[in-house]
Amino acid sequence: MKRMKRAFVFCLALSVLTSPLIAQEEERTFEHRLVAFTNQLRMGLTLATVATHSPTLRDLQLHAQQLVNLLEGSEGRHFSRPAGSENVPIEGMANAIQEWNDRFAEADIAPPLRSTLSMSARNVKTYLELALDAALASLQKQRLDLASGDMLRAYAFLLAAYEKPCDTNYIPALWTILRAFEVSEATETSADE
Amino acid sequence: MNFLGGWKRHLRLTVISAVLVLVTVGCWILAVQLSRTLVHASFEDRSVAYVQAFASSAVPWIQPLQPTMLRSAAQFMLVGSAQYVQVVVAGSIVVDERSEGRLDWSLPLLNPMTGSDGFARPSHESEHVLDIATPLGSVEGYVRMGIDTSSARVQVSRIALWAGALAIGADLLLLGLLWWLFGLRATLRRQDLETAATRTAGNVRIGELCIDADQKRVTYRGEAVRLTPKQYTLIEFFGRSPDQVFSDQEIVAEVWQDSLYADSKDVKQYVYLLRQRLGAIHPNGKRMIETVPGFGYKLVSQLVDQELTD
Numbered sequence: 358m359k360r361m362k363r364a365f366v367f368c369l370a371l372s373v374l375t376s377p378l379i380a381q382e383e384e385r386t387f388e389h390r391l392v393a394f395t396n397q398l399r400m401g402l403t404l405a406t407v408a409t410h411s412p413t414l415r416d417l418q419l420h421a422q423q424l425v426n427l428l429e430g431s432e433g434r435h436f437s438r439p440a441g442s443e444n445v446p447i448e449g450m451a452n453a454i455q456e457w458n459d460r461f462a463e464a465d466i467a468p469p470l471r472s473t474l475s476m477s478a479r480n481v482k483t484y485l486e487l488a489l490d491a492a493l494a495s496l497q498k499q500r501l502d503l504a505s506g507d508m509l510r511a512y513a514f515l516l517a518a519y520e521k522p523c524d525t526n527y528i529p530a531l532w533t534i535l536r537a538f539e540v541s542e543a544t545e546t547s548a549d550e
Numbered sequence: 551m552n553f554l555g556g557w558k559r560h561l562r563l564t565v566i567s568a569v570l571v572l573v574t575v576g577c578w579i580l581a582v583q584l585s586r587t588l589v590h591a592s593f594e595d596r597s598v599a600y601v602q603a604f605a606s607s608a609v610p611w612i613q614p615l616q617p618t619m620l621r622s623a624a625q626f627m628l629v630g631s632a633q634y635v636q637v638v639v640a641g642s643i644v645v646d647e648r649s650e651g652r653l654d655w656s657l658p659l660l661n662p663m664t665g666s667d668g669f670a671r672p673s674h675e676s677e678h679v680l681d682i683a684t685p686l687g688s689v690e691g692y693v694r695m696g697i698d699t700s701s702a703r704v705q706v707s708r709i710a711l712w713a714g715a716l717a718i719g720a721d722l723l724l725l726g727l728l729w730w731l732f733g734l735r736a737t738l739r740r741q742d743l744e745t746a747a748t749r750t751a752g753n754v755r756i757g758e759l760c761i762d763a764d765q766k767r768v769t770y771r772g773e774a775v776r777l778t779p780k781q782y783t784l785i786e787f788f789g790r791s792p793d794q795v796f797s798d799q800e801i802v803a804e805v806w807q808d809s810l811y812a813d814s815k816d817v818k819q820y821v822y823l824l825r826q827r828l829g830a831i832h833p834n835g836k837r838m839i840e841t842v843p844g845f846g847y848k849l850v851s852q853l854v855d856q857e858l859t860d
Contacts, residue, residue: 399607399610400619403607403608404626412701413630
């Protein structure tokens with residue numbers, strides 16, 4: 358009986374000691390994922406940029422499909438795995454931002470900040486959906502100039518989702534979330550994460 | 551002589567056709583050359599912009615350096631026309647991604663570039679790859695990319711094919727029109743010659759109806775039609791211009807030149823008599839001279855021809 362009591366106290370103490378470590382680890386993982394998401398968005402911007410200037414319609418549509426893959430993930434309706442690539446599941450950006458939105462709603466954050474974060478996450482999601490629409494539209498085009506216009510539209514929405522601060526009024530999006538968690542975007546992660 | 555004339559005509563037509571074909575071929579070559587220049591210029595412009603777009607996107611991954619992201623971005627480029635992507639920062643290669651078959655290509659380091667430097671030229675390894683280098687701008691270094699120009703070549707070939715089809719179509723149309731016009735002209739000339747020959751011989755022949763001006767004699771299918779001098783003058787007058795409608799006044803003026811008192815009654819009477827004579831040699835003979843109400847009379851050549859088949 359005495360031995361059982363000692364074991365219980367040890368477990369309780371361990372849990373009390375490790376709980377901040379677990380929370381810290383979760384927080385680190387969250388920040389890590391946030392940076393990965395930011396890098397994915399920057400990669401999306403790169404794809405939209407190069408697609409807009411592609412020398413041929415085929416190049417443009419290949420980059421547009423890469424962007425669609427990045428936005429939708431391997432579970433997406435329009436996902437097309439490149440030939441020869443490994444069958445690794447890819448999380449779509451749209452899913453990730455939805456997940457964050459849910460987490461912000463449940464997290465223990467002060468109401469004004471929570472509201473801002475939720476709104477930012479929603480805006481990012483909307484911009485990503487609009488960018489996805491534009492990228493999908495470019496895949497249907499038979500002319501380089503028209504498809505290029507669609508990718509320019511996708512670029513504009515991705516840029517709005519990225520939300521680089523500007524002097525005039527702007528709509529909060531990813532930049533606001535990054536600032537709230539004091540995360541630097543220039544952290545090395547893979548775009549596939 | 552006739553054979554010689556025909557031969558000359560055909561020679562002329564052949565020469566015109568050959569010139570037309572040569573002009574079309576010349577236009578086609580010119581159009582293909584022009585499209586080649588324009589397509590390649592446009593392709594080169596877009597390719598340079600493509601590489602510059604990649605370079606501008608790469609800069610944030612260079613300051614601070616994120617080689618994994620830079621490599622991922624470079625790998626994304628290799629799916630299409632890009633054959634290799636090389637990113638050089640401060641004289642050292644940060645990324646060197648290549649598509650299959652380009653791994654052994656030599657890409658020596660270039661001299662440091664300033665903002666205005668950069669080039670787009672055929673690759674040393676293959677003339678079908680455009681070697682483009684562009685400076686990184688705020689960072690000392692450059693991005694070098696090889697773009698396969700096969701799509702531009704395909705586009706030029708497609709234009710050449712369409713232009714060729716168009717040229718052949720235009721040629722066929724023009725040649726067809728030309729030959730038809732020449733044929734028509736020859737037919738008209740032949741008809742004129744035949745008519746002239748008939749007239750100069752003093753005879754008018756309309757189907758089986760023959761008016762012999764020399765002998766003042768009219769025959770139908772070789773059978774003589776008995777006519778008075780005035781009746782003969784009248785049918786000879788009609789026969790000179792078959793199917794032409796003449797008014798009473800015109801007929802009077804031509805047939806009764808020496809009479810001051812002849813009028814439309816005389817015309818009517820003589821037409822009646824002429825019809826009787828023609829009707830005597832053929833059941834439809836009376837219809838050869840047709841009354842055109844309100845205008846006058848005419849000799850119906852078609853009816854005369856139809857009689858042949860009756």
